[in-house]
Amino acid sequence: MPELWEVFIRPKNGIDFRHCGSVRAADPELALQAARDLYTRRQEAIAIWVVKSKNIHALDPDIRDVYFASADEHPERYAGYYSLPEASKISRRTAVLEDKKNQLPKSAAFTLTLADSCFIQTQRLCQWCGQAPSLEEEMAISNIALDTLSYARYLYQETINRVELPETPDTLVFKRDARQYRNFRFIELPQYSFADLVLRNLIFSSFLQNMFQRNKIADEKFYSFSEKAIVEIQYHVDHAHNWIRRLSVGTAIAKQRIQSALDIVWPHTRELSLFSEEFDVTDHLQSQTRCSWHHRATDLLREVGLALPSLPDRYRCGYDGYHTEHLGRLISETQSVYREFPGGIW
Amino acid sequence: MTINQLSNLPNKSVMSPLDEPSMANVSDIQIQSKEDVFDAYVAHGGRVEASHWMPDAYRKTLIRQVSQHAHSEIVGMLPEANWLISAPSLERKQILIAKVQDEAGHGLYLYSVAETLGAKRKDLTDALIDGRAKYSSVFNYPSLTWADVGTIGWLVDGAAILNQVTLCETSYGPYARAMIRICREESFHQRQGFEALYRMFAEGTDAQRSMIQDSINRWWAPSLMMFGPPDTDSNNSAQSMKWGIKIKTNDTLRQEFVNTIAKQSRIIGVTIPDPSLKWCPVSGNYVFTQPDWEEFYEVIGGRGMCNQDRLENIRRARDDNEWVMDAAEKYEAQQGNYAAGDPNHA
Numbered sequence: 001m002p003e004l005w006e007v008f009i010r011p012k013n014g015i016d017f018r019h020c021g022s023v024r025a026a027d028p029e030l031a032l033q034a035a036r037d038l039y040t041r042r043q044e045a046i047a048i049w050v051v052k053s054k055n056i057h058a059l060d061p062d063i064r065d066v067y068f069a070s071a072d073e074h075p076e077r078y079a080g081y082y083s084l085p086e087a088s089k090i091s092r093r094t095a096v097l098e099d100k101k102n103q104l105p106k107s108a109a110f111t112l113t114l115a116d117s118c119f120i121q122t123q124r125l126c127q128w129c130g131q132a133p134s135l136e137e138e139m140a141i142s143n144i145a146l147d148t149l150s151y152a153r154y155l156y157q158e159t160i161n162r163v164e165l166p167e168t169p170d171t172l173v174f175k176r177d178a179r180q181y182r183n184f185r186f187i188e189l190p191q192y193s194f195a196d197l198v199l200r201n202l203i204f205s206s207f208l209q210n211m212f213q214r215n216k217i218a219d220e221k222f223y224s225f226s227e228k229a230i231v232e233i234q235y236h237v238d239h240a241h242n243w244i245r246r247l248s249v250g251t252a253i254a255k256q257r258i259q260s261a262l263d264i265v266w267p268h269t270r271e272l273s274l275f276s277e278e279f280d281v282t283d284h285l286q287s288q289t290r291c292s293w294h295h296r297a298t299d300l301l302r303e304v305g306l307a308l309p310s311l312p313d314r315y316r317c318g319y320d321g322y323h324t325e326h327l328g329r330l331i332s333e334t335q336s337v338y339r340e341f342p343g344g345i346w
Numbered sequence: 347m348t349i350n351q352l353s354n355l356p357n358k359s360v361m362s363p364l365d366e367p368s369m370a371n372v373s374d375i376q377i378q379s380k381e382d383v384f385d386a387y388v389a390h391g392g393r394v395e396a397s398h399w400m401p402d403a404y405r406k407t408l409i410r411q412v413s414q415h416a417h418s419e420i421v422g423m424l425p426e427a428n429w430l431i432s433a434p435s436l437e438r439k440q441i442l443i444a445k446v447q448d449e450a451g452h453g454l455y456l457y458s459v460a461e462t463l464g465a466k467r468k469d470l471t472d473a474l475i476d477g478r479a480k481y482s483s484v485f486n487y488p489s490l491t492w493a494d495v496g497t498i499g500w501l502v503d504g505a506a507i508l509n510q511v512t513l514c515e516t517s518y519g520p521y522a523r524a525m526i527r528i529c530r531e532e533s534f535h536q537r538q539g540f541e542a543l544y545r546m547f548a549e550g551t552d553a554q555r556s557m558i559q560d561s562i563n564r565w566w567a568p569s570l571m572m573f574g575p576p577d578t579d580s581n582n583s584a585q586s587m588k589w590g591i592k593i594k595t596n597d598t599l600r601q602e603f604v605n606t607i608a609k610q611s612r613i614i615g616v617t618i619p620d621p622s623l624k625w626c627p628v629s630g631n632y633v634f635t636q637p638d639w640e641e642f643y644e645v646i647g648g649r650g651m652c653n654q655d656r657l658e659n660i661r662r663a664r665d666d667n668e669w670v671m672d673a674a675e676k677y678e679a680q681q682g683n684y685a686a687g688d689p690n691h692a
């Protein structure tokens with residue numbers, strides 16, 4: 001006895017296949033032929049499926065209630081659940097957006113972006129605590145985090161001084177929401193692997209060092225802070241160099257991981273050059289000084305055989321308030337204790 | 347060397363108990379076993395160095411004690427690292443990063459002491475992860491609120507210091523020297539914890555005070571357990587005391603701790619969760635209730651609240667980063683090859 005086949009037809013494009021009956025046939029070809037002859041004699045279909053009946057598994061009618069009972073209780077899945085206002089009640093309100101960044105003078109927007117970047121970098125480094133590849137690296141990562149945190153504190157204060165804001169570094173960190181943060185976008189990306197850590201550190205540290213070098217000359221008040229920071233950051237850069245060299249040539253796996261990490265982060269360096277252009281307080285300097293971080297970083301990455309992905313032509317900048325989904329979560333965690341205890345003394 | 351000669355040695359002698367000339371003496375005179383000479387040397391306050399002969403049991407006991415101590419530092423990072431991201435002020439964040447970093451440093455000091463005794467750090471870490479090694483039971487309790495950061499500093503570091511200060515006098519030179527460095531750093535740990543609690547309690551809100559009292563209630567008993575079981579139930583103690591690996595008994599240290607903390611708790615304003623706690627002028631000590639020792643043995647046996655979490659964390663840090671350490675090793679080997687084979691890379 002030939003096998004039994006269930007027949008499904010699609011009446012026209014855009015309509016679901018519909019079960020219409022069965023045929024008996026020895027193989028799929030014959031089944032299709034029989035189905036066409038039996039069910040589509042008047043051009044009822046533009047497509048046919050046949051499926052062996054024994055391959056169709058149905059729910060036992062006795063246990064149906066267990067399966068479908070909960071469907072009744074979810075009216076939110078149906079559009080009718082949502083009421084619409086009558087036309088006469090259309091909202092006449094408009095939201096007021098405070099764009100604090102646009103209210104800041106350039107010199108303060110400059111330090112605020114660097115401060116936020118240093119702060120968020122500290123947070124990302126803190127997440128390595130207890131997760132580092134070795135105890136020696138625990139020490140190194142904490143050292144870098146302590147440095148970037150101290151830069152953040154200084155730069156927040158500097159921002160406050162430049163515009164005489166009624167704030168403190170703490171209120172800037174704990175009272176602004178994520179939409180008001182002005183850090184570079186790549187800084188907020190999670191660091192999933194040690195390759196992410198060393199590359200972000202390379203890019204951010206060399207850039208920061210470069211910014212401090214330029215500002216040291218442009219701004220007298222900045223001088224003594226920058227002097228010290230530039231020396232400290234050299235250690236961050238060296239740390240990144242040493243590891244990038246090892247990961248790029250050590251093993252094939254490591255090389256592959258650092259290359260993928262670079263593929264993710266490198267396009268974001270577009271933001272750094274846009275930032276330099278927009279906030280170039282020292283454009284009387286030669287362009288060589290302006291881009292020296294970039295030259296040094298590309299030299300190193302090429303030297304160890306890594307391929308540099310191309311940069312995007314257009315880029316929405318973190319310093320303009322364009323952030324990823326990761327930042328909101330990080331800021332919530334950052335502020336959780338502070339917000340839980342209004343008026344708290346720490 | 348005879349006992350008479352030994353008694354002429356100055357206390358804390360840096361001489362070996364079995365320096366070459368004395369070895370000759372021992373074999374000439376043949377009245378003392380090596381072990382007896384060693385025991386007498388240690389009994390007279392002599393310091394043992396890595397290169398010296400020492401009884402196998404002494405070495406083994408020390409490796410066990412030092413590595414347990416090292417593991418405690420490393421696992422001890424985790425409950426506090428839990429609060430790095432949410433530290434409610436920039437200053438507290440800076441303090442906490444520095445504090446947790448110190449603990450990683452302590453772990454490093456202590457692992458290197460164990461290495462002078464012939465142990466390998468990798469083996470010790472593997473033993474920790476496999477559950478073959480022990481660490482302080484206190485770190486198997488969860489840190490649930492920001493106040494726990496203060497409480498851990500005040501009570502847990504406070505308890506650790508008492509033990510560590512006595513160990514600055516221990517017979518094994520490298521261990522004693524590590525302890526001196528560690529104690530110098532620990533005093534900052536206890537101080538910052540006390541100060542954080544004091545300030546929050548005195549100047550903060552009611553909600554902060556409740557958070558602190560809840561925290562003390564949870565950490566009091568686990569802190570008492572840090573000194574180990576009562577002297578009557580503590581094995582190995584006698585031999586370790588004789589060797590100067592252990593200086594004061596568990597109960598002596600515990601009593602010192604209670605006396606100190608009871609006084610300090612009044613300064614902060616918190617209540618020690620022990621209704622029987624009271625000053626006894628006759629003994630010059632505070633009378634207190636023993637913690638639940640059944641619970642202690644459960645936690646030590648791997649069945650505490652956080653045992654699995656903690657070890658899983660250390661395991662993940664090791665396994666997820668294996669490729670990093672691997673690349674570093676391979677790189678090192680390649681550099682070696684270049685140096686030997688190719689003058690350009692020497």
Ligand SMILES: [Fe+2]
Nearest residue numbers: 419448449452
């Ligand atoms: Fe420590």
Ligand SMILES: [Fe+2]
Nearest residue numbers: 449503532535
């Ligand atoms: Fe400590």
